[in-house]
Amino acid sequence: MNLSSQADESVDVLVIGGGPGGTPAALALAQAGRRVLLVEQGDGLGGTCLFEGCIPSKIFRESALRLHAADRAGEFGVGFDAAMKPAIDWQRVLARKRDILAARAAAALHNAQALPTLQIVRGHARLLGAHRAEISLPGAAPRGLRFAHAILAAGAQAAQPALVGSDLAGVHASEQLLSLDRVPDSLLLVGGGPIGVEMAQIFCLLGSRVTLLQGRERILPSMDGDLALQLQQRLQDSGIDLRCGARAQSIVAVPGGLRVTYSDAQGNGGQVEAQHVGLALGRVPRVADLGLEHTRIRHDGKGLRVDAHLQTDEPDVYAVGDLLGQPMFAHWATAQAQALAAHLLGKPAAFPKPEHNSAVIFSHPEFATAGLTVAQAQAAGLIVDTATYDYAIDARAQIGGETGLLRLVFERDSRRIVGVHALIEGASDLIGEGALIVRHGLTLEQLAQAIHPHPTLTESMGVLARQTLARLQGLATHAHHPVP
Amino acid sequence: MNLSSQADESVDVLVIGGGPGGTPAALALAQAGRRVLLVEQGDGLGGTCLFEGCIPSKIFRESALRLHAADRAGEFGVGFDAAMKPAIDWQRVLARKRDILAARAAAALHNAQALPTLQIVRGHARLLGAHRAEISLPGAAPRGLRFAHAILAAGAQAAQPALVGSDLAGVHASEQLLSLDRVPDSLLLVGGGPIGVEMAQIFCLLGSRVTLLQGRERILPSMDGDLALQLQQRLQDSGIDLRCGARAQSIVAVPGGLRVTYSDAQGNGGQVEAQHVGLALGRVPRVADLGLEHTRIRHDGKGLRVDAHLQTDEPDVYAVGDLLGQPMFAHWATAQAQALAAHLLGKPAAFPKPEHNSAVIFSHPEFATAGLTVAQAQAAGLIVDTATYDYAIDARAQIGGETGLLRLVFERDSRRIVGVHALIEGASDLIGEGALIVRHGLTLEQLAQAIHPHPTLTESMGVLARQTLARLQGLATHAHHPVP
Numbered sequence: 032m033n034l035s036s037q038a039d040e041s042v043d044v045l046v047i048g049g050g051p052g053g054t055p056a057a058l059a060l061a062q063a064g065r066r067v068l069l070v071e072q073g074d075g076l077g078g079t080c081l082f083e084g085c086i087p088s089k090i091f092r093e094s095a096l097r098l099h100a101a102d103r104a105g106e107f108g109v110g111f112d113a114a115m116k117p118a119i120d121w122q123r124v125l126a127r128k129r130d131i132l133a134a135r136a137a138a139a140l141h142n143a144q145a146l147p148t149l150q151i152v153r154g155h156a157r158l159l160g161a162h163r164a165e166i167s168l169p170g171a172a173p174r175g176l177r178f179a180h181a182i183l184a185a186g187a188q189a190a191q192p193a194l195v196g197s198d199l200a201g202v203h204a205s206e207q208l209l210s211l212d213r214v215p216d217s218l219l220l221v222g223g224g225p226i227g228v229e230m231a232q233i234f235c236l237l238g239s240r241v242t243l244l245q246g247r248e249r250i251l252p253s254m255d256g257d258l259a260l261q262l263q264q265r266l267q268d269s270g271i272d273l274r275c276g277a278r279a280q281s282i283v284a285v286p287g288g289l290r291v292t293y294s295d296a297q298g299n300g301g302q303v304e305a306q307h308v309g310l311a312l313g314r315v316p317r318v319a320d321l322g323l324e325h326t327r328i329r330h331d332g333k334g335l336r337v338d339a340h341l342q343t344d345e346p347d348v349y350a351v352g353d354l355l356g357q358p359m360f361a362h363w364a365t366a367q368a369q370a371l372a373a374h375l376l377g378k379p380a381a382f383p384k385p386e387h388n389s390a391v392i393f394s395h396p397e398f399a400t401a402g403l404t405v406a407q408a409q410a411a412g413l414i415v416d417t418a419t420y421d422y423a424i425d426a427r428a429q430i431g432g433e434t435g436l437l438r439l440v441f442e443r444d445s446r447r448i449v450g451v452h453a454l455i456e457g458a459s460d461l462i463g464e465g466a467l468i469v470r471h472g473l474t475l476e477q478l479a480q481a482i483h484p485h486p487t488l489t490e491s492m493g494v495l496a497r498q499t500l501a502r503l504q505g506l507a508t509h510a511h512h513p514v515p
Numbered sequence: 516m517n518l519s520s521q522a523d524e525s526v527d528v529l530v531i532g533g534g535p536g537g538t539p540a541a542l543a544l545a546q547a548g549r550r551v552l553l554v555e556q557g558d559g560l561g562g563t564c565l566f567e568g569c570i571p572s573k574i575f576r577e578s579a580l581r582l583h584a585a586d587r588a589g590e591f592g593v594g595f596d597a598a599m600k601p602a603i604d605w606q607r608v609l610a611r612k613r614d615i616l617a618a619r620a621a622a623a624l625h626n627a628q629a630l631p632t633l634q635i636v637r638g639h640a641r642l643l644g645a646h647r648a649e650i651s652l653p654g655a656a657p658r659g660l661r662f663a664h665a666i667l668a669a670g671a672q673a674a675q676p677a678l679v680g681s682d683l684a685g686v687h688a689s690e691q692l693l694s695l696d697r698v699p700d701s702l703l704l705v706g707g708g709p710i711g712v713e714m715a716q717i718f719c720l721l722g723s724r725v726t727l728l729q730g731r732e733r734i735l736p737s738m739d740g741d742l743a744l745q746l747q748q749r750l751q752d753s754g755i756d757l758r759c760g761a762r763a764q765s766i767v768a769v770p771g772g773l774r775v776t777y778s779d780a781q782g783n784g785g786q787v788e789a790q791h792v793g794l795a796l797g798r799v800p801r802v803a804d805l806g807l808e809h810t811r812i813r814h815d816g817k818g819l820r821v822d823a824h825l826q827t828d829e830p831d832v833y834a835v836g837d838l839l840g841q842p843m844f845a846h847w848a849t850a851q852a853q854a855l856a857a858h859l860l861g862k863p864a865a866f867p868k869p870e871h872n873s874a875v876i877f878s879h880p881e882f883a884t885a886g887l888t889v890a891q892a893q894a895a896g897l898i899v900d901t902a903t904y905d906y907a908i909d910a911r912a913q914i915g916g917e918t919g920l921l922r923l924v925f926e927r928d929s930r931r932i933v934g935v936h937a938l939i940e941g942a943s944d945l946i947g948e949g950a951l952i953v954r955h956g957l958t959l960e961q962l963a964q965a966i967h968p969h970p971t972l973t974e975s976m977g978v979l980a981r982q983t984l985a986r987l988q989g990l991a992t993h994a995h996h997p998v999p
Contacts, residue, residue, distance in 0.1 A: 051969070062985075085970050089914045094591045100584055101593060107578045108607035109585060123592035131913055138908065362969040369981070381964055389968040399968065424622065427943070429615050430573045459911070460944040463965070463973025467948055470965040473955070480865055481947075481954040484873045484883065485535070485846040486569050489947025497853070501546075 039175035042068045044375070045164055046182045047156045047321065050078015052352030052364035053184030054139060059372035061149035068176065069149065070156040070166060075136035076143065079186050079353070080361040082132060083206035085393075088229055090128045091209055092393055094119065095236035099395075106432060119237055121213055128209070158322035162347065165322070180347045180375055183335070184364070185321055187314040187353035192221070196282030197310060201289050205230055205311040215239045215307040219291055221279045222311035223250040225392045228266070230309055232395050235271050242272040242303045244279055244293055251392065255404050257419070258436050258454040262394055277301075282308060316354045333357070339382065341371050349375075360390055386411070386449070389466040391459045396435050399462035402450040402469030405440055414443045415450075418475075418499035422455050426486035431456070437491050439475070439499065446475045446503075457488050464492055475500055523659035526552045528859070529648055530666045531640045531805065534562015536836030536848035537668030538623060543856035545633035552660065553633065554640035554650060559620035560627065563670050563837070564845040566616060567690035569877075572713055574612045575693060576877055578603065579720035583879075590916060603721055605697055612693070642806035646831065649806070664831050664859055667819070668848070669805060671798040671837035676705070680766030681794060685773050689714055689795040699723050699791040703775055705763045706795035707734035709876045712750070714793055716879050719755050726756040726787045728763055728777055735876065739888050741903070742920050742938040746878055761785075766792060800838045817841070823866065825855050833859075844874055870895070870933070873950040875943045880919050883946035886934040886953030889924055898927045899934075902959075902983035906939050910970035915940070921975050923959070923983065930959040930987075941972050948976055959984055 046057045049071030057069040073082065080086060101117040104110070143151055154168035156176075164181065167173045189204040196202065203211070205226045208218075214237045220227045223245025235241045243250075243266070250266070250273070251259040266273050277293040277300070284290075289308050294300035316334045326345040329336045334356025341349045349371055352364030366383040374380035389401040408415045420437040422428035428435070435455030441448045449472075451465030468478060479497045483490035530541045533555030541553040557566065564570060585601040588594070627633055638652040640660075648665065651657045673688040680686065687695070689710045692702075698721045704711045707729025719725045727734075727750070734750070734757070735743040750757050761777040761784070768774075773792050778784035800818045810829040813820045818840025825833045833855055836848030850867040858864035873885035892899045904921040906912035912919065919939030925932045933956075935949030952962060963981045967974035 080969070086910055086914070089911070089970060093914050093916075094593060097584065097588050097591045097593045100581065101588060104581050104585060104601065105604075105607075106611075107581045108604040108611060109578060109582045110602050110604045110607075117588065118594050120589075120592040120594045123589075123594075127590075127592060135910065135913070360968070362966060362974065365969070366966050383966055388966050391968045391971060401966075426570060426619065427573070429619070430570070430577050432577075457941070457944050459968065459971040460941050460973050461947065463945065463967050463971070463976055464948040464951055466965040466967050466973075467951060467957070467962070471957070471961060473951070477955060478951070481950040482846060482850050482867055482872050482885075483947050483950050484844070484875045484943065485564070485849070486573060487875060487943040487947070489944050489950075490846065492947055493950075 039163075039177050041177040042066045043178070044068075044180045044182065045156065045176060045178040046070070046184060048078065048184035048186055048352075049073070049076040049151065050184060050186050050352065050364065051080050051361035052078075052186070052368045053182060054078075054143070055365050056182050056184065056351065056368035056372050057149055058143060058146065059369060060375065061146040063376050064148060065376075066148045067150070068166075068178075069143070069151045070154055071151065072153065072155050074153075076139040076151070077132070077136050078361075079206075081135055083209070085361055086132065086135070087128050087209045088233070089393055090131060091124060091233050092229065092395075094124045094127070095233045096395065099236045103432070119214060125210075155320065157320060158326050158345075158348070160325045161345065180349065182368075182371065183321060183343070183348065183350040183354055184352050184368070185317045185354050187359055188317050189310065190313045190315045192279075192310055192312045194221075194279055194282065194310075196289075199282055199284055199289060201284075201306070202282060202308045202310065205309055208234070208307075208309045211307070215305075217241070217288065217305040218307050218309060219244065219289070219303055219305035220309045220311055221291070222313070223247065223273075223275070224311060224313060225251065227309075227311035228262070228392060228394050230311060231266065231271050232269070235269055236395070240305075241270075242274065242305060244277045244291070244303070245273065245275045246278040248275055250275070251398070253404075254392070254398060254400060255438055255452040258398060258438060258452055261436055262396075262398055262454055265396070272303075274301075314353065314359055316356060318354070340374055340380075341367060341382065358385065358388055358390070360388070363388055387466070387470045389462055391462065393459070396433060396454055396456040397458040398454045399458035399465070400450070400452045401462050401465030402448070403440060404450055404452065408440055408449050413449060415440050416443045417441075418495050418502075420491045420495040420498075422488070422491065425488065425491055427488050427490075428455065430486065433457075437495060439495060441475055447472050448475060448478065455488060461489055461492070464489065523647075523661050525661040526550045527662070528552075528664045528666060529640065529660060529662040530554070530668060532562065532668035532670055532836075533557070533560040533635065534668060534670050534836065534848065535564050535845035536562075536670070536838075536852045537666060538562075538627070539849050540666050540668065540835065540852035540856050541633055542627060542630065543853060544859065545630040547860050548632060549860075550632045551634070552650075552662075553627070553635045554638055555635065556637065556639050558637075560623040560635070561616070561620050562845075563690075565619055567693070569845055570616065570619070571612050571690075571693045572717070573877055574615060575608060575717050576713065576879075578608045578611070579717045580879065583720045587916070603698060609694075639804065641804060642810050642829075642832070644809045645829065664833065666852075666855065667805060667827070667832065667834040667838055668836050668852070669801045669838050671843055672801050673794065674797045674799045676763075676794055676796045678705075678763055678766065678794075680773075683766055683768055683773060685768075685790070686766055686792045686794065689793055692718070692791075692793045695791070699789070701725070701772070701789040702791050702793060703728065703773070703787055703789035704793045704795055705775070706797070707731065707757075707759070708795060708797060709735065711795035712746070712876060712878050714795060715750065715755050716753070719753055720879070724789075725754075726758065726789060728761045728775070728787070729757065729759045730762040732759055734759070735882070737888075738876070738882060738884060739922055739936040742882060742922060742936055745920055746880075746882055746938055749880070756787075758785075798837065798843055800840060802838070824858055825851060825866065842869065842872055842874065844872070847872055871950070871954045873946055875946065877943070880917060880938055880940040881942040882938045883942035883949070884934070884936045885946050885949030886932070887924060888934055888936065892924055892933050897933060899924050900927045901925075902979050902986075904975045904979040904982075906972070906975065909972065909975055911972050911974075912939065914970065917941075921979060923979060925959055931956050932959060932962065939972060945973055945976070948973060
């Protein structure tokens with residue numbers, strides 16, 4: 032496509048945003064022969080997840096955990112000279128981050144360029160009305176474009192807090208913390224959701240003195256409560272100064288750093304000083320500059336309104352991913368994009384349902400979830416019961432020196448499992464089984480029948496299912512693992 | 516039960532062997548009120564798995580991997596002084612092993628003792644004929660016992676090789692390697708099955724110079740070939756001197772160690788010297804001293820003959836676990852024991868099927884399998900196709916610095932997945948999903964529909980299913996992960 036010709040160009044599909052929502056949609060449609068223009072305003076394909084979110088934070092976490100593992104090595108009979116404590120080489124971590132990001136972005140671009148009907152441009156796209164948009168590329172005048180369908184996948188951005196002093200030097204949005212030029216001596220994080228918890232633990236393991244202010248009564252309010260409270264205790268045991276029910280009010284500069292004033296529900300409060308402050312107060316859909324005002328598209332502060340096929344109020348304009356509000360996860364955006372591409376190609380499309388979603392909080396230990404918590408299940412009108420496995424009795428967890436909990440949420444009558452929640456290092460891989468269970472509505476009996484290998488963390492799934500069935504049958508059950 | 520009274524005592528169920536087969540059978544039957552006598556000749560409940568096999572080897576592996584991680588830490592920006600290389604504290608590893616084993620054995624005994632109709636004795640049991648046995652306890656005369664049912668769960672022992680010199684000092688059965696008083700300078704392992712491979716890597720990581728002699732043409736002949744060959748390359752790259760097609764012929768003592776002479780298929784051969792030699796030539800059912808000659812029970816060198824309900828040729832005498840021959844896995848024995856207990860209690864019992872089994876070889880990286888390999892599927896008359904995912908493109912694997920392969924084996928027409936094979940550190944946890952898939956005959960479509968979280972190793976399962984479906988539909992597909 033040549034955007035420099037006089038008459039408006041036309042494409043089958045305009046995709047705005049090259050993250051985990053827009054990119055797979057564009058690839059799937061171009062693979063089927065559709066002429067697709069993908070407009071991405073950033074440096075490459077990958078979006079928030081690759082450049083600012085999940086991937087860089089996991090790279091830092093990997094190094095932080097390896098530093099921590101070196102500290103714990105003596106427990107496993109691996110000895111260091113005490114005077115030669117391992118240290119983090121921050122520049123090397125930053126270089127590793129750059130290398131992995133560049134390789135993944137290049138691979139994504141390479142795949143995209145193999146498709147002759149897909150064009151990718153760096154620039155900005157704005158809707159002008161029904162089936163019309165304007166494309167602005169750097170150093171060129173805006174050009175008109177006609178499209179048969181458009182997919183909005185512009186993502187989200189950090190919420191701007193109503194917090195006096197949030198524009199001071201040393202106050203960072205969470206993603207900026209991953210680009211600091213050194214590990215802070217002290218760091219105050221505002222917000223005890225997934226990002227705040229991940230960052231608090233990473234910087235604590237890297238050696239920062241960390242304070243975490245959480246406005247709600249506990250961390251991770253949307254996650255299973257008992258597992259979240261066990262994780263909360265782990266944060267505190269590791270030396271993080273966690274203050275729950277504490278809402279940040281203002282930030283002022285003080286010598287050597289910043290001072291944050293907060294209040295609590297009782298009208299009391301306090302102050303904390305730190306070298307740096309990180310804000311992790313959630314993310315909001317990036318609705319500005321999309322030209323929505325020229326269309327019938329409706330949205331509120333939480334996201335664009337769409338129908339069951341992800342079509343907005345403007346016919347033939349669809350949206351996926353963070354632009355639709357919660358849940359904001361890369362894999363959720365990808366699942367939507369794949370279903371939408373199939374739908375636009377006239378093929379059977381199973382649009383993903385929130386009750387089948389999964390997620391991992393890369394805390395330490397990992398906290399993974401698939402399906403519904405008890406609260407979510409009850410809100411959906413289900414009568415549920417729970418079963419819990421304590422990894423303290425688990426062979427693999429004992430060998431690895433790990434602890435945690437596994438919880439199943441199941442319908443009382445049908446014994447259909449509607450939620451799987453795991454807090455244990457390795458939960459990110461265990462939860463694939465959970466995602467399969469909740470997607471296909473498998474029962475405790477069906478889980479109990481699978482032969483899980485010993486000694487692994489995954490056998491906890493089968494053991495818990497069998498123990499729970501024995502309990503429901505009124506048999507006394509032994510808490511210990513049946514494989515000694 | 517008082518074994519010292521004059522008349523023969525009687526029990527509902529005699530269980531011979533307190534490992535992962537006998538123990539859960541005894542617990543389940545006693546929980547239901549049956550009077551059970553469990554006779555174990557060893558120190559406590561747990562069998563080969565706990566005392567000599569899976570658990571101690573995994574404890575050593577954990578320490579070996581942590582030493583290896585310290586060596587690799589610089590790659591992740593975790594710096595050590597080069598002169599202060601970490602070292603293994605062997606006595607601490609041995610102490611950790613003792614602690615974990617003792618805790619697990621005590622927990623198993625504690626559970627068992629909570630059941631009033633279960634008696635556990637340390638001693639020896641031998642069948643005398645139909646419904647009769649003889650129990651020998653240390654320091655007491657043998658006593659008669661009558662039983663309504665018996666469950667034989669005596670396990671297996673290391674195969675005695677036809678190898679001149681295998682009784683020399685410094686030649687060890689594989690399980691004895693875990694009790695050496697120091698890490699050998701050099702170690703020669705005979706046998707490239709699961710135990711030989713695990714031991715070769717553990718001692719290589721711990722600093723031994725390791726040679727591995729494998730009689731067959733590659734390591735792990737029963738596992739997926741491509742994955743086994745990738746692992747074989749990893750062994751060689753790590754410095755293990757692997758010699759395939761090499762059958763050990765004789766061992767002689769030489770100054771400072773032992774010399775092993777081997778031959779190959781071409782009639783050539785060679786010699787290797789090492790400080791210690793470990794034999795990992797498989798395991799054989801422990802059929803001696805069970806009194807089988809007083810019964811109608813039949814067996815060959817591979818194991819006892821049983822029917823579909825695990826009943827031997829002697830009515831009311833059943834057998835589970837390693838005594839039945841391959842597969843010899845703790846979880847397989849437990850699955851058999853649970854089904855058998857249900858069957859004896861008159862409840863519906865789903866006896867486990869080999870095509871639903873799973874297993875993990877704790878190589879580095881872990882090698883896990885559920886269901887059938889291509890060769891096994893073809894031998895069963897299935898028309899299958901395969902799909903392979905290379906973790907080189909995987910975000911989580913890149914972050915963790917790991918590589919490996921995932922392979923799905925599926926029926927060509929139905930797209931039912933009959934085998935899942937993973938070679939990647941973390942495969943032991945991924946394979947729970949595989950076990951569930953093969954147990955319930957899920958299809959590629961059903962796997963593709965599950966929403967796996969990003970960035971995790973488990974999303975490889977969904978990505979591979981979707982890529983394979985696209986390929987089967989004739990669409991060009993991009994090899995890269997759809998979530999950039």
